[in-house]
Amino acid sequence: MAIRNDGNRNQVQGRGAVADRGPAMTEESADKIGESKAMAQNRHTLDMQLRAILSDILNLDADRVASFTNETGLFGHLPELDSMAVAGLLTEMEDRLDILIEDDDVDGEMLETYGGLLAFAEAKVVGN
Amino acid sequence: MALTIDAGSELRLLILPALFDEANRMRRMTVDTMRALGSVGIDTFLPDLPGCNESLAPLKTQTLSSWQEAAGRAAQTFGVTHALTIRGGALVGPAEIPCIRYAPVTGAKMLRAMLRARSIQAREAGREESLAGLAETGRKEGLDLSGWTLGAEMFRQMEDAVPVPAACTTIEQTELGSSGLWLRAEPGEDADQVRTFARLLAAAIKA
Incomplete structure (x- = not known):
């Protein structure tokens, strides 16, 4: 990451996006912005992947799955999501997200809401 | 047929x-x-x-x-x-x-999904059946998975297939x-x- 001070304008070159936030920018803060943007992007990608898996398994249309919020109930709320479907969901998550889900990971909390499942997937992907 | x-x-x-x-x-x-x-x-x-x-x-x-x-x-x-x-x-x-x-x-991927379904069903019924424990039983005695009765030899062949x-x-x-x-x-x-x-x-x- 390289920063060129150009008067009042700081330009960040390299992996991070161009930062245009005034003269007080330091290399450290620019790095942090770059990192948090990368994390946000990864989270967005993961979110999209997880919604696609749910759409494939539950045969729900993309609009319905796109409308899921963190509070949307899953296991026990969606009639399509029975134990066979949960098994398929977890196996497909392992495959597409390149993670390993252990017996102990599977509990009511991770499956209760979409937000819970996303947080679980995120922790698994980060810990990989 | x-x-x-x-x-x-x-x-x-x-x-x-x-x-x-x-x-x-x-x-x-x-x-x-x-x-x-x-x-x-x-x-x-x-x-x-x-x-x-x-x-x-x-x-x-x-x-x-x-x-x-x-x-x-x-x-x-x-x-x-x-x-x-x-x-x-x-x-x-x-x-x-x-x-x-x-x-x-x-075969391993198919087995994993089937074992997991059985494990989840068992948990819903208040029993604990781990994937590893089920696989051990499958290798020795065969196993009923989602209504399909796999013999031990079938189970072992599936693991490596x-x-x-x-x-x-x-x-x-x-x-x-x-x-x-x-x-x-x-x-x-x-x-x-x-x-x-x-x-x-x-x-x-x-x-």
Whole structure:
């Protein structure tokens, strides 16, 4: 990451996006912005992947799955999501997200809401 | 028993279906594809694997090897020119016939999903059955998985099974434009997928 001070304008070159936030920018803060943007992007990608898996398994249309919020109930709320479907969901998550889900990971909390499942997937992907 | 569409065509395709639970979810697409191929002059033959559907043989005594032998016998009986394997059907495909594999899968991956379903069902019933514990039982005694009784030998063969080596064309799910019907929680159908699948198959068979 390289920063060129150009008067009042700081330009960040390299992996991070161009930062245009005034003269007080330091290399450290620019790095942090770059990192948090990368994390946000990864989270967005993961979110999209997880919604696609749910759409494939539950045969729900993309609009319905796109409308899921963190509070949307899953296991026990969606009639399509029975134990066979949960098994398929977890196996497909392992495959597409390149993670390993252990017996102990599977509990009511991770499956209760979409937000819970996303947080679980995120922790698994980060810990990989 | 076998489901056949036989008009005496020169192009004759043996279909080895998806295995176990996936067989139920893929049946509709398989049969729709047979009809679509029939309309372009390709005969199709879908045998019941021993121990499945209307076969009177006990499933518990079957192995992947016995299914592969049965597939070879079916190929001879129907005088097929080509074979199509669907998902786990690739694990029992006859090696000596030109073949097309649709979305092949390893035995280990299929077993993991089936073991996990059993483990989750047990937990719902208030029992603990770990994947490792179930696999241990499966290797020693066989196991009932989603209503399919796998003998110990079948279980052990499934753990290591990979698609039978053969000169095959592979059709991956991405070529069909939407997600695989074996993923669906409920058996479904998809006319667009069938149309694309039949077109790809016909091109591969007539090439």
